[in-house]
Structure formats: structure tokens, C-alpha cells
Amino acid sequence: MTDGRDEDGGVRYEVVAEAYRDLEQASGRLMLIDRLAALLSQTPQELLPTVCYLCQGQIAPEFAAVDLGLAEKLALRAVATATGVEPVDVVAAVREAGDLGQAAEQLLATTAQDREPSLEVAAVVDTLHQIARAEGSGSQGRKLDLLAGLLALATPLEARYLLRLVTGNLRLGIGTPTILDALAQVYTGNRKDRPVLERAYNVCSDLGLVGATLASGGLVAVKELRVRPGNPVRVMLAQRLSDASEIVARLGGRCMAEYKYDGMRVQAHRTADGDLELFTRRQERVSNQFPDVVKLLQTGLGPREAILEGEIVAYDAAAGELRPFQEVMFRRRKHGIAEAARDVPVGLFCFELLYADGQDLTESSYLDRRARLSEAVTLSDRLRLTTALEVSTAPALDAMFEQAVADGSEGLVCKSTGPDSIYHAGARGWQWIKLKRDYRTELADTIDLVVVGAFAGRGRRRGTYGAVLLAAYDPETELYQTVGKCGTGFSDAELASLPARLAPLTRARRPARVDSRVPADIWFEPSLVLEVLSAELTLSPNHTAGWGQLKDDAGLSMRFPRFTGRWRDDKEPQDATTAQQLVELYRTARRAPAG
Numbered sequence: 040m041t042d043g044r045d046e047d048g049g050v051r052y053e054v055v056a057e058a059y060r061d062l063e064q065a066s067g068r069l070m071l072i073d074r075l076a077a078l079l080s081q082t083p084q085e086l087l088p089t090v091c092y093l094c095q096g097q098i099a100p101e102f103a104a105v106d107l108g109l110a111e112k113l114a115l116r117a118v119a120t121a122t123g124v125e126p127v128d129v130v131a132a133v134r135e136a137g138d139l140g141q142a143a144e145q146l147l148a149t150t151a152q153d154r155e156p157s158l159e160v161a162a163v164v165d166t167l168h169q170i171a172r173a174e175g176s177g178s179q180g181r182k183l184d185l186l187a188g189l190l191a192l193a194t195p196l197e198a199r200y201l202l203r204l205v206t207g208n209l210r211l212g213i214g215t216p217t218i219l220d221a222l223a224q225v226y227t228g229n230r231k232d233r234p235v236l237e238r239a240y241n242v243c244s245d246l247g248l249v250g251a252t253l254a255s256g257g258l259v260a261v262k263e264l265r266v267r268p269g270n271p272v273r274v275m276l277a278q279r280l281s282d283a284s285e286i287v288a289r290l291g292g293r294c295m296a297e298y299k300y301d302g303m304r305v306q307a308h309r310t311a312d313g314d315l316e317l318f319t320r321r322q323e324r325v326s327n328q329f330p331d332v333v334k335l336l337q338t339g340l341g342p343r344e345a346i347l348e349g350e351i352v353a354y355d356a357a358a359g360e361l362r363p364f365q366e367v368m369f370r371r372r373k374h375g376i377a378e379a380a381r382d383v384p385v386g387l388f389c390f391e392l393l394y395a396d397g398q399d400l401t402e403s404s405y406l407d408r409r410a411r412l413s414e415a416v417t418l419s420d421r422l423r424l425t426t427a428l429e430v431s432t433a434p435a436l437d438a439m440f441e442q443a444v445a446d447g448s449e450g451l452v453c454k455s456t457g458p459d460s461i462y463h464a465g466a467r468g469w470q471w472i473k474l475k476r477d478y479r480t481e482l483a484d485t486i487d488l489v490v491v492g493a494f495a496g497r498g499r500r501r502g503t504y505g506a507v508l509l510a511a512y513d514p515e516t517e518l519y520q521t522v523g524k525c526g527t528g529f530s531d532a533e534l535a536s537l538p539a540r541l542a543p544l545t546r547a548r549r550p551a552r553v554d555s556r557v558p559a560d561i562w563f564e565p566s567l568v569l570e571v572l573s574a575e576l577t578l579s580p581n582h583t584a585g586w587g588q589l590k591d592d593a594g595l596s597m598r599f600p601r602f603t604g605r606w607r608d609d610k611e612p613q614d615a616t617t618a619q620q621l622v623e624l625y626r627t628a629r630r631a632p633a634g
């Protein structure tokens with residue numbers, strides 16, 4: 040391993056900027072891994088966490104909520120200050136170049152072409168943390184000065200990436216699994232070790248911590264990494280099936296059927312200092328939006344240090360009535376938190392305990408965790424456990440399903456009680472299988488797809504998009520595979536706002552991770568997820584989802600897809616419906632009689 044230190048003992052930021060440039064141009068996954076591995080192998084151990092975050096386009100783990108998102112206007116003024124160019128001329132350069140990073144690179148290429156690289160990674164990241172932290176009066180000026188100070192020393196290439204990073208526009212299109220592959224390649228010499236690293240990442244969500252542990256203690260130390268309050272655990276997810284007997288069979292003849300509440304999943308962490316934080320499944324902090332839930336847990340949760348999961352549901356406790364999902368989402372959007380809490384009262388329906396006072400429970404069986412959960416929580420009107428019943432026959436499961444729907448829930452999540460019933464962080468496995476109302480009516484399966492492109496509108500839709508190109512995610516290849524266009528179901532207002540909503544994701548070329556045989560008019564970095572209803576899935580030579588799995592030279596596409604009006608802002612693009620799930624839906628629909 041060569042050490043990339045310069046003569047002052049640090050690592051130049053230029054090394055990272057050059058890697059960014061190469062990664063942006065790489066065309067395949069192996070190329071990405073090799074380039075990342077080259078960067079990581081040059082990185083001294085003490086700098087490894089920082090470089091891991093930089094590879095993710097961040098300066099800290101995502102859940103740390105370090106907010107770099109500097110307003111473009113402010114960044115633009117910093118460029119003007121650092122280059123001595125008038126702000127209007129910077130604006131013109133941005134218009135011409137397409138983004139601020141490239142504009143700054145071009146401006147510096149004339150004003151600072153002979154500048155020697157002198158910025159060091161540690162100092163750059165330290166300054167970026169100062170920028171993120173600055174708040175209150177005078178903070179805008181301070182942010183501006185700090186950024187202009189960096190740009191005054193930056194080479195043109197460094198400026199390009201610094202600006203993209205601070206404005207939140209550094210989209211390299213590399214998934215965390217790719218970085219884990221590169222870490223494995225460098226430190227164990229074998230990418231087959233990635234699952235060990237992946238497990239560790241899934242329980243602590245901190246790539247820097249995984250990297251540092253691997254570098255200092257090897258795979259043995261990585262295996263020892265445990266969940267810790269304060270670090271969100273990547274959530275365990277469910278498969279879906281539409282037939283009760285198939286579910287019972289899959290789960291070994293017996294399972295625990297829990298009501299599936301239609302609300303918002305949160306993971307509550309109470310740390311040793313008594314602080315309680317709620318994380319969404321995207322690891323955003325939402326305690327401020329749900330002070331009532333925090334209070335419920337502060338009184339009702341026994342263990343001092345704990346990690347618990349539950350669903351926040353709009354809930355009329357007096358009537359015992361579950362309210363629809365949209366009402367909880369309304370809570371998230373509304374500004375007056377106190378009124379919102381009054382207008383939309385919620386309850387927390389708990390279903391997991393992952394940690395309690397020094398004990399990691401993720402490796403315990405479902406029944407043990409459930410028993411610990413019920414000991415840990417003192418129930419009240421609004422703090423409940425999910426309704427659950429052990430079931431061993433299909434008729435019993437069907438009856439429970441009917442009851443769940445009659446009680447206002449979406450259906451059931453059927454959970455394994457067998458020896459494999461540990462909490463699989465970050466996995467969508469067959470230990471949890473959901474049975475939802477939609478799947479019963481064969482025509483109406485909702486799926487969550489990623490917007491990867493768009494087609495220009497004509498006629499009434501001129502100036503906006505006529506349809507968006509949608510893709511499913513394939514975790515094997517980390518590709519987004521298209522499954523059709525969708526132009527139906529958008530309200531006029533929604534359509535009019537689409538170009539602005541998608542503008543930050545626009546790409547001149549098809550992003551490397553989008554696998555498409557259809558030429559879109561505009562491409563987008565995969566990011567936004569929306570919910571779609573489709574009449575049917577059919578084989579198609581034009582779409583790449585599940586390519587070759589059902590028939591050579593064909594993938595799957597949707598017939599009559601329709602946007603349901605529900606943006607899945609709670610999902611990352613890699614949480615979208617997978618290509619494999621579509622293949623299974625297709626097979627199930629062919630097997631079951633229609634109607």
C-alpha cells in the first residue's frame with residue numbers, strides 16, 4: 040500500500056478531486072471499484088474515515104445531519120470574491136457551463152492557471168465543518184469568507200468539486216456497496232468479504248467507522264461491531280406475497296402475524312445522556328416534528344439506553360380509530376408543530392427492540408425480542424405494541440387479515456419465529472412477508488419506482504414533461520432498470536412543478552447506473568421515488584427490468600401505469616421496488632387466476 044502523504048505529512052485535496060474526476064467518467068462498476076480502491080489504498084489510516092465520507096459525497100455519516108447545503112447564491116458570491124470576477128459574470132459563466140462547479144473551474148483556469156495544489160484534505164474538511172456549523176447572525180458572511188478562503192487556494196479542478204460538495208450537488212453515482220467492495224479489495228484483498236463489511240455498515244450506518252475498524256483491526260474487529268444508540272440501524276424490510284398458504288409455508292408452517300399500520304416508521308434511540316432521537320427510515324431526524332412521540336417514549340420506555348422501532352400512526356385514541364397515512368405526512372409538512380400535534384394526534388405502535396442497556400438484541404430471535412419489547416414498554420393510550428397473533432394455518436391467517444383490514448390497518452406483516460428470525464439490518468428477506476389489501480385485487484399492485492428520465496410534453500403539456508421514465512432497482516448490479524413511461528395520474532399543478540423539482544437531478548448524459556434501452560429527452564440522477572399503480576406487467580424488448588430472467592432479450596414493462604399521487608420521500612432510490620420483485624409479481628400474476 041503506498042502512502043499518499045505529501046512532504047508536510049498530509050494528503051492533498053487534489054488527490055480526492057482527481058479521483059472524483061475519474062469516477063465521474065468511469066463507465067462500469069469494476070472501473071469504479073478499482074478507482075476507489077486506488078484512492079483508499081493511498082489514504083493513511085487516520086484519514087480513512089474522512090475519505091470514506093468524501094466518497095459518499097459527504098463530510099460525516101449521513102445521520103449526523105451535518106448540513107453543508109450552502110445556497111447556490113452564496114457559493115456564487117464566494118466564487119466572485121475568490122476570482123475577482125463580477126457576480127453577474129459568474130452568473131453568465133454558470134449559465135454557459137451548466138453548473139457552478141464547472142463555471143468556477145473555467146474561471147480559475149484563466150485567473151489561477153499556474154496555481155500549485157496546496158490544499159490538504161484534513162484542512163479542507165475542517166473548514167467545511169466550520170461552514171456547516173456557522174449559524175446565527177453574521178453566519179452567512181462567515182460561510183462566505185470561509186469558502187472564498189478555500190477557493191482562493193484551490194486549483195481549477197479542486198474548485199469544481201468543492202463547490203459541488205458545498206452546494207449538495209456532488210452526485211458521483213456511487214453506491215455504498217461499491218465503496219465497501221473497494222474497502223474489501225484494499226484491506227482483505229478479496230471482494231468476497233464485502234458481506235462482512237456490509238453487515239457492520241447496516242448496524243452502525245457509519246462508513247468511516249467501518250473503514251477505520253477494518254484498517255486497524257481487520258475483519259475480526261469488523262465482525263465485532265455492534266449496534267449502538269445514536270447510530271441508526273438500517274431497517275429490516277419485508278417481502279410480499281398475496282397468498283396466505285404460501286406465506287405460512289414460506290415461514291415454516293408457523294408465524295407471528297402483526298397488523299401492518301399505515302403510517303411512518305421511526306427508529307427511536309435513547310442514549311446514555313437521556314437524549315431521545317427519532318430517525319426515519321432514511322435516517323432523517325424528526326424528533327422536532329413529533330415532540331408528543333418523544334414525550335410518550337420518555338415516560339413509557341423502561342431501559343435507559345435503548346433502540347426501539349415502531350410506526351407513527353394518525354390515531355384517534357378515544358375512538359380507537361386508525362387514520363390514513365396522509366395525515367401523518369401532513370404533520371411532517373406543517374410548520375406550527377403545536378397546532379399540528381393538536382389537529383393530528385398520533386400514536387406509536389412499537390414492533391421492535393434492538394438494544395437495551397448494553398445488550399445488542401439484533402441477533403436474538405423474534406420471540407425473544409418481542410418479549411423484551413413488551414417488558415421494556417409501559418403501555419398507554421397512545422403508546423402501543425402492534426397487534427400480533429401466532430398463526431399456523433392459512434385460514435387463520437386469512438381471518439386475521441380480514442380482522443386487520445376491518446380494524447383500519449393495511450394488512451399484515453407476517454414474521455418468522457424460527458431460528459433464522461434475527462433482525463436482519465438493511466435486508467429485505469423472507470423472514471418478514473407482508474400481505475396488503477392491494478395485493479388481493481390482482482389488478483392493483485402499487486410499486487415504488489425511481490424517476491430516471493423524462494420526455495418533453497406536447498400540446499397542453501408544452502414546457503413541462505409529457506411523461507417520466509421510471510426504473511426499478513437491481514441490488515445485484517446496483518443498476519436502475521427501466522420499466523416504462525408514466526404520464527398519467529399527475530395533477531396539472533404537479534406537472535407544472537415537475538421540471539423545477541427535477542432540475543437539480545438533471546444530467547446531460549444517461550447516468551452510469553441507469554440501464555435503459557429507451558432514449559429519454561432528459562436524464563436524471565436516480566433519486567426521487569414515486570408510487571405507481573399498473574394494470575399489469577408484460578414482457579417488453581424496450582425495458583430492462585429483470586432483463587433475460589423471464590425470456591431472452593426481454594425485460595418487464597407496465598401496462599397503463601398511473602401515478603397514485605404519492606411521492607415516496609421516505610424512500611431512498613435503492614429502497615424502490617426491485618427488479619427481482621417485479622419478476623416475482625409477474626410470475627405470481629400468471630399463476631393466480633385473474634380478477
Ligand code: ATP
Nearest residue numbers: 276277297298299300301303304350390425452473
Ligand atoms: P409499503 O410501501 O408496503 O409500506 P415499504 O416498502 O415501505 O412497504 P416494507 O418493508 O415492504 O416497506 O413493509 C414494511 C413497512 O411496513 C415497514 O417499513 C413499516 O413502515 C410498516 N409497518 C407497519 N406495521 C408494521 C409491523 N407490524 N411490523 C413491521 N413493519 C410495519
